Amino acid sequence: MFVWTKESIRWYLRAGERTGYYRELAGQLRNYIGPEDHVADLGCGLGQIDLEIASRAGRVTSVDTEEKVTEILKREADRKKLSNLTVRCMDWRELEE
Numbered sequence: 001m002f003v004w005t006k007e008s009i010r011w012y013l014r015a016g017e018r019t020g021y022y023r024e025l026a027g028q029l030r031n032y033i034g035p036e037d038h039v040a041d042l043g044c045g046l047g048q049i050d051l052e053i054a055s056r057a058g059r060v061t062s063v064d065t066e067e068k069v070t071e072i073l074k075r076e077a078d079r080k081k082l083s084n085l086t087v088r089c090m091d092w093r094e095l096e097e
Contacts, residue, residue: 004066009046013072016048026052033057042092047073047085054085061085063092 016022026049033039033056041050044062046069054060054077062085064070070089077085088095 004045004068009068009072012046012048016046022048022052025049026056029053030056040092040095044073044087045069047076047087050085051076051080051082054080054082057084059084059086061088061095063088063090063095065089065091 029049030053033053035056035058037057038059038061039050039053039057040061040063041047042063044050044064045066047062047064050060050062050073060082062070062073064073067089070087074087077087
């Protein structure tokens, strides 16, 4: 099981920024996501892909059990004013329909 540490969080954020990986992946996914779609990312981690696709999807729900990463994602979604992105710190099996 993967454990998030300050170092791994820093590494993933830096790698995402430097490589453009999440932007490129989101660019390919955008062809399949429309404004009426609700995308759920179960085990979202830092949610970097979610931040990218939120501009295309009607709603995005990002779920992870690690509070460290969900708090970072919430702050970034707020900073980007993404009102259609919901971040939940919980086990995805507890999600309601």
